[in-house]
Amino acid sequence: MSKTSEGSPSDGAPSTDWDRVLPFQLDALGVRGRLVRLSHALDEIIERHGYPLAVARPLAEAMVLCVTLATSLKYDGIFTLQISGDGPIRLLVTDLTTDGALRGYAQFDSWKLAVALGSGNEDAPEGYVPKLFGQGRLAFTVDQGQHTERYQGVVPLEGATLADCAHTYFRQSEQLPTGIKISARREASEGGHHWHAAALMVQQMPELDAGRIDVDLEQREDDWRRAVILMASATEAEMLDPALPGTKLLYRLFHQERPRQFEPRAFAARCRCSRDRIDRVLRSIKREELDDLRDKTGRVAVKCEFCSTEYTYDDRDLDRIYASAA
Structure with a gap:
C-alpha cells in the first residue's frame, strides 16, 4: 500500500522513524528509491566493540549501505556485504536477514591504522577507502539456504568512498542506473556516544515497470539526471537530523515530483549466533x-x-x- 506526498508534512515531535527503510517512487521521472536511516541499531552493534572512530565510521557506512542494497532486492535469506583489503582495516562484514536482523564487525591493525591517520587524528579522513582499505574488493552475497544457489557480486575497491565503490558495482554488473549518497556521524552524549547514519538511493526503473514505454531516450536521460541531482542536494545535516522525519526529508528533496511513499520496514540489531x-x-x-x-x-x-x-x-x-x- 502506498501514499502520495501532496503537501509538506507538518512539524511535530522529533522523528521516531530511525532503524527503518522508507521506499518511494518518482513516477514523473521513472525512478524508484529508498531512504535508510540507522541509529539505535548502530549503537548496539558498534559501541559494544569499542572500535576507534576511524574504524567505526566506515563500519556504520557499510551497514547502512548493506541495508540499502539488501532492501532493493527480492530474496528470502541473508544478504551479506563484505569489504576486504590490505590496508589498516582488513575486513568489514555486515549482513541483514529478510526478517530484519542486522549485525556487523570489523578487523583492523591498530599500528597500521595509527600510521595511516597520523598524529592527532582519530576519524577516518574524507575519501578514506584507498588510505584505510588499500587494495581490495567489495563483495555482495545473497544466501537463500542450502537448497538454492548463492549469488555473489564482486568488484575491486575503486573510489574514494563506499558510495563510489557501490557505483562501480552497478556500472560493472550492468544493473539499472543507480545513485547512492551515504552519511554517518557519531556524537557524544551524557550516556556515551550515539550514532546516526543514512543513505539515499535512486534507481532508474525499467521502461515497462515505469509505464513509460512512449518516453524517448533523451527524455529518460534528462529525467534520470534530475533525480540524481535532487538526491545529491540532500545535506549531511538533513540526512542525519534526528528531529527530521524521513517523509519530510523526501518532500524537501522531491516535492515537485510528488513522491509516492510506501510502507516503511524496520530493522534491529540482532546476532544469529547460538x-x-x-x-x-x-x-x-x-x-x-x-x-x-x-x-x-x-x-x-x-x-x-x-x-x-x-x-x-x-x-x-x-x-x-x-x-x-x-
Whole structure:
C-alpha cells in the first residue's frame, strides 16, 4: 500500500522513524528509491566493540549501505556485504536477514591504522577507502539456504568512498542506473556516544515497470539526471537530523515530483549466533585441533566476532559434542 506526498508534512515531535527503510517512487521521472536511516541499531552493534572512530565510521557506512542494497532486492535469506583489503582495516562484514536482523564487525591493525591517520587524528579522513582499505574488493552475497544457489557480486575497491565503490558495482554488473549518497556521524552524549547514519538511493526503473514505454531516450536521460541531482542536494545535516522525519526529508528533496511513499520496514540489531551453532562448528573440527582455542583455565573459548558473546566448553562439554557426532 502506498501514499502520495501532496503537501509538506507538518512539524511535530522529533522523528521516531530511525532503524527503518522508507521506499518511494518518482513516477514523473521513472525512478524508484529508498531512504535508510540507522541509529539505535548502530549503537548496539558498534559501541559494544569499542572500535576507534576511524574504524567505526566506515563500519556504520557499510551497514547502512548493506541495508540499502539488501532492501532493493527480492530474496528470502541473508544478504551479506563484505569489504576486504590490505590496508589498516582488513575486513568489514555486515549482513541483514529478510526478517530484519542486522549485525556487523570489523578487523583492523591498530599500528597500521595509527600510521595511516597520523598524529592527532582519530576519524577516518574524507575519501578514506584507498588510505584505510588499500587494495581490495567489495563483495555482495545473497544466501537463500542450502537448497538454492548463492549469488555473489564482486568488484575491486575503486573510489574514494563506499558510495563510489557501490557505483562501480552497478556500472560493472550492468544493473539499472543507480545513485547512492551515504552519511554517518557519531556524537557524544551524557550516556556515551550515539550514532546516526543514512543513505539515499535512486534507481532508474525499467521502461515497462515505469509505464513509460512512449518516453524517448533523451527524455529518460534528462529525467534520470534530475533525480540524481535532487538526491545529491540532500545535506549531511538533513540526512542525519534526528528531529527530521524521513517523509519530510523526501518532500524537501522531491516535492515537485510528488513522491509516492510506501510502507516503511524496520530493522534491529540482532546476532544469529547460538550455542547450538557453535556446537556444530566445533563438531566439524578434530578434537585434538581445539587445543589452540583453550584459555588459561583449560577450557575451549569461542568468541562471536559479531556480538562479542563468548562460549566456553570444558572437557565434559566436548565429550557431549563429539559423542553426538559418533
